[in-house]
Amino acid sequence: MAELIFLGTGPSSGIPSLKCRLSGSCRVCDTVKRTNVSVIVNKNASSILIDCGKHFYTQYNQYLSMYKNTAIPELVITHPHADAIGGIDTYLMMCTGKKNVYSSKFTLDYIKKSNEYYFVKPGDAGHRGYFHPNVLGDKQIKEICGIKVQAFEVDHGGIKSLAFLLDDKILYISDTSDLHPIPEEFYHRDVLIIDCLTIDRHVRGHLNLQDVKRYADLLKPKKVILTGLSHHVGQVESLEGFCMAYDGMRIEFN
Template sequence: MVQLLGTIRPSPSLSYFATYKRQLSLYSPPTKAPANGFSPFRRVFNSYLQSNSETTAAGSPCEHSEIIFIGTGTSEGIPRVSCLTNPLKTCAVCLKAVEPGNKNKRLNTSILVRYPRPSGNYNILIDAGKFFYHSALQWFTAYGIRTIDAVIITHSHADAIGGLDDLRDWTNNVQPSIPIYVAQRDFEVMKKTHYYLVDTSAVLAGAAVSELQFNIIREDPFVVQDLKFTPLPVWHGRGYRSLGFRFGNVCYISDVSDIPEETYPLLKDCELLILDALRPDRSSSTHFGLPRALEEVRKIQPRKTLFTGMCSPHFAEDQVLGMMHLMDHEKVNDYLLKLKETEGLDVQLSYDGLRVPAAFHG
């Protein structure tokens, strides 16, 4: 059920605003943007999914639904300034992350659910954290994403809602407003952190702020732009509730320290699981670590899994799966690929800019 707070004004129909040819696949993003801003991906993402090419003309809907990983990192992001300014330069992951196109660069965790309808392409964003502007600057321009039909919020930490103010660029220049779907507990937080967006009567005349229409969701299914979302309640630290979401056969859980028993039935027959995995050695008080995340994969048994929300902590080699020093993208993926041979687990790390073809059912 969704409780409407205010009137949602319809967004203009979605369309691409440039003519280009691209490949829809799990390939690496371009290391350097070409002059026209678009480029096909070049390297297969460890044969994870088959590629699927597509040509889209300006004004025509895309042919395939997809998920775009707008960000896959923690609240601090990677690289960290503290690592780059360390005179000893001991953090290999952060040093790699400054290289163009390196998959270790990770901004706040967020995905874009993109799917076609006769009237155009719908773009539904899940979370807009404090680095949202920087992520959108890179991936919205690279992939021809102009409008945002809705934003769904998982929880009210800064890495999920810190970018709401940046939505003013869309509501001032692209579309009249953006619907926000948020749980009541998180809306109460927004009343304090983003009071001027919740109650625009306090805004001075002539000031430009994001025009947002808040919709209260509960822990039962709701529909956004013809697509059904089923909340997946989880714990994100002791006593703190966060929401994952299921849409079609895709299950997305970005911030989790424990999954309640009542949530597991909602994960049944999941085709693609996108799951929190903060660090390589162990869980923290608020996030799954890689070992616990793998335990959950074995329990849920999705067809494919992509981990998200990674950081780059320092650990001794014998502390981290017996094989790796840091949460390095390539090293961890090499380890995960072996699990497919030994256990049949199809698991990999996601990365910023990754595009995954997926079928959604409204």
């Protein structure tokens, strides 16, 4: 049995948004808490972490409080925006020695260009970890910590992000604006976890609820879970028949 835990389900700003806290005019930001989108997938005492954003320190402390799992996860990254990579320094500070990191060549090159020391063995080996890069190409399959991971390039505004098919069961698409042309592997999955930033507003790089409804009709998954939810989406258990993810939510799969 494997499990997927949502560390974060919100936008880059997080919820409550500081802008809304300052203005005091947002009902959702007064009542809801969502951190940067991220999940941990656990299987057979090993783990992978998908994305390590600005809120990683808080997210992982909460995770350790809930699950007492001290195995450091392997890191998989969808794209090089701050809400996906802003916590990498914190991640490496809790590691020692060489750690694998998996992403597209574009994302790994971006990270290395901006923070080359992440990929250099430190003089004091116990001070922090360092990365060994592993490129995930479009439609490439790789087993990571006993989990079959297939990567797919999807549009995310002006760049490509990675979506992942996990153990042929869960299709995880956290950051996208368009899935066309749709890979055949996207159809008829057990669970579709998908970006849904707003109800009907169009925001560059992301889907809204109307987009999700169209894709759900096309892909026909057994279950749809919405993530990446902004303060334009209130917290309810379901929306238009789709399950809404929340920070700390857990699902199991075989």
